[in-house]
Amino acid sequence: MTAAPLILASSSPRRKELLALIGVIPDKIIPADIDETPLKGELPHVLVARLARGKALAVAADHPDAFVLGSDTIVACGRRILPKADDAKMARDFLALMSGRSHRVWSGVALAKPGGDVVTRTVETRVKVRRLDKAAIDEYIESDEWVGKAGAYAIQGLFAKHIVSIFGSHPNVVGLPLYETANLLTGAGWKK
Numbered sequence: 001m002t003a004a005p006l007i008l009a010s011s012s013p014r015r016k017e018l019l020a021l022i023g024v025i026p027d028k029i030i031p032a033d034i035d036e037t038p039l040k041g042e043l044p045h046v047l048v049a050r051l052a053r054g055k056a057l058a059v060a061a062d063h064p065d066a067f068v069l070g071s072d073t074i075v076a077c078g079r080r081i082l083p084k085a086d087d088a089k090m091a092r093d094f095l096a097l098m099s100g101r102s103h104r105v106w107s108g109v110a111l112a113k114p115g116g117d118v119v120t121r122t123v124e125t126r127v128k129v130r131r132l133d134k135a136a137i138d139e140y141i142e143s144d145e146w147v148g149k150a151g152a153y154a155i156q157g158l159f160a161k162h163i164v165s166i167f168g169s170h171p172n173v174v175g176l177p178l179y180e181t182a183n184l185l186t187g188a189g190w191k192k
Contacts, residue, residue, distance in 0.1 A: 004065055006190060010071055019181070023192065036072070048106045048107055052070045052110040067185070070109075071107060074150050075153075090152070092137055095132055095137045099137075103126075105150075105151070106123070107123045123169055126166070126167040127166050132162060
């Protein structure tokens with residue numbers, strides 16, 4: 001009997017790279033197409049859990065005999081969710097908001113198992129950013145590294161020099177909490 005395949009329900013190249021770090025290579029990558037709009041009053045940790053579960057279930061509907069891994073990551077300052085910036089002005093606003101303070105990065109990870117059961121984990125990491133002056137923000141905006149990144153930054157790139165401290169999972173800030181993901185896969189009986 002062959003093991004059930006693993007499908008990553010994400011188009012994020014960072015998630016694929018992070019999984020490879022722990023020796024997990026998905027058999028297929030099928031991005032989930034779901035509405036990611038936050039519900040009115042929805043808290044960040046509730047949102048990421050709902051979206052991760054929704055992504056896993058959306059792909060699992062067409063692949064009921066596979067393990068389907070869904071994930072979502074957001075950046076939040078207090079209750080304010082900082083999505084992927086639409087433009088440089090929005091990115092500047094986000095960076096100014098995070099300047100000199102801590103924010104939280106939340107990830108939801110959901111694994112739909114063959115047969116339909118879904119298990120979900122939510123992970124929080126606190127990140128403190130040094131005070132950013134206009135020159136530091138301008139330099140980062142000009143790099144274009146912020147494009148397509150939640151909260152308008154990538155911790156694994158140029159922005160790392162502005163990070164004072166991290167409390168929690170570093171891979172979570174990149175886009176996938178590896179410890180929790182590995183435990184979900186092992187606990188569900190997935191084998192390479």
